[in-house]
Amino acid sequence: MVKFDNVTKRYGALTVLDSLNLEIAPNEKVAIIGPSGSGKTTVLRMLMTLERINDGVIYVDGEPLTHMHKNGELVPADEKHLRRVRGNIGMVFQHFNLFPHMTALKNCMEAPVHVLGLSKKEAEERAAELLDMVGLADKKNHYPNQLSGGQQQRVAIARALAMRPKVMLFDEVTSALDPELVGEVLNVIRKLGKEHNLTMLMVTHQMGFAKEFADRVCFFYGGKIAEQGTPEEIFNNPKEERTRQFLSAVL
Numbered sequence: 001m002v003k004f005d006n007v008t009k010r011y012g013a014l015t016v017l018d019s020l021n022l023e024i025a026p027n028e029k030v031a032i033i034g035p036s037g038s039g040k041t042t043v044l045r046m047l048m049t050l051e052r053i054n055d056g057v058i059y060v061d062g063e064p065l066t067h068m069h070k071n072g073e074l075v076p077a078d079e080k081h082l083r084r085v086r087g088n089i090g091m092v093f094q095h096f097n098l099f100p101h102m103t104a105l106k107n108c109m110e111a112p113v114h115v116l117g118l119s120k121k122e123a124e125e126r127a128a129e130l131l132d133m134v135g136l137a138d139k140k141n142h143y144p145n146q147l148s149g150g151q152q153q154r155v156a157i158a159r160a161l162a163m164r165p166k167v168m169l170f171d172e173v174t175s176a177l178d179p180e181l182v183g184e185v186l187n188v189i190r191k192l193g194k195e196h197n198l199t200m201l202m203v204t205h206q207m208g209f210a211k212e213f214a215d216r217v218c219f220f221y222g223g224k225i226a227e228q229g230t231p232e233e234i235f236n237n238p239k240e241e242r243t244r245q246f247l248s249a250v251l
């Protein structure tokens, strides 16, 4: 469903992703862990095509994302191609990024109406259903500033799902929350994982959650995957010294 094929991303002289190879199967749940600055968020940002990569190709659902076929060659994608293939991907950010002047319901209707061309009625039905799924049926007419951080983050998840993505990206989605609000957001992600056919890629500092939820854990170090395996392998029996050091510092 997602493939990074020798992907390099540099900022000036700094190599942030270093010939990264990563393949994620349909419906697989992958947790990305690692020290600050190791390139975790950059992986998600490149998938959202928020910036260009310097080398390699990213594929989504078997199609090149960063590139397109032209006269038998793979050339850098134009905006139209990026927009179309990126439509398969939804992302939830650390700081929610809701539209502050729109209700929860309107937040979830905006892109389906303006990007997918759904009628207002269809978009409203879809939004209401998703807000119900994240436990916020009674808050749909509230504005973001009338909601707690956990509730805002659940709206953000519903909003991303309203676009019916095949892949969902979660970037430290509980890091900005008060500790007592973390559980409600993780519960929604758990439910999503169980009830929906979704490929999920999450950058997380919640090691307990990664251990319980992920099919695979990738430990990033210096823009590469230093070690990957099942949660059992990574958390209970890490092979690399760097993984051991990181885990002993955070657990």
Ligand code: ADP
Binding pocket: 011, 014, 016, 034, 035, 036, 037, 038, 039, 040, 041, 042, 043
């Ligand atoms: P992580 O998520 O693992 O903490 P990031 O992917 O955010 O790491 O960043 C990896 C490295 O890239 C860091 O050293 C960071 O400072 C650098 N970096 C990220 N974004 C930019 C940018 N827009 N310009 C320059 N350097 C950046």
